[in-house]
Amino acid sequence: MRRRxxxxxxxxxxxxxxPMSSEDDKNLINFIATTVEALRGRVDTISEQMATKVDLANxxxxxxxxxxxxxxxxATKGDLFRVESRLDTMSEQMATKDSLGRLETTMxxxxxxxxxxLEPSTSSSA
Numbered sequence: 194m195r196r197r198x199x200x201x202x203x204x205x206x207x208x209x210x211x212p213m214s215s216e217d218d219k220n221l222i223n224f225i226a227t228t229v230e231a232l233r234g235r236v237d238t239i240s241e242q243m244a245t246k247v248d249l250a251n252x253x254x255x256x257x258x259x260x261x262x263x264x265x266x267x268a269t270k271g272d273l274f275r276v277e278s279r280l281d282t283m284s285e286q287m288a289t290k291d292s293l294g295r296l297e298t299t300m301x302x303x304x305x306x307x308x309x310x311l312e313p314s315t316s317s318s319a
């Protein structure tokens with residue numbers, strides 16, 4: 194249900210109470226202007242701190258170059274596997290402390306036997 198329009202509706206009037214003084218109007222306008230200027234300052238500060246699309250594109254290119262440089266310095270999984278294989282081969286070929294101890298004992302025994310064999314022949318020739 195629509196309400197009928199009347200002549201009173203078609204007359205435009207001020208949107209605020211008419212007893213409002215012009216001093217109040219000035220204060221309100223000053224408040225609004227001050228608020229707008231403060232917001233403008235904040236927006237300017239934010240705008241200075243933000244990166245542009247060009248800045249982001251340049252950064253992306255720099256990062257691509259940095260990543261490419263890193264890739265040339267990094268080892269691949271294959272490189273690491275080959276190193277691990279070489280280490281395994283080297284560790285299989287290396288002697289342990291226990292095996293070196295056994296070798297030392299064996300060598301002492303053999304030197305003793307050689308020494309014993311050589312002693313009688315050196316005393317008989319003298």
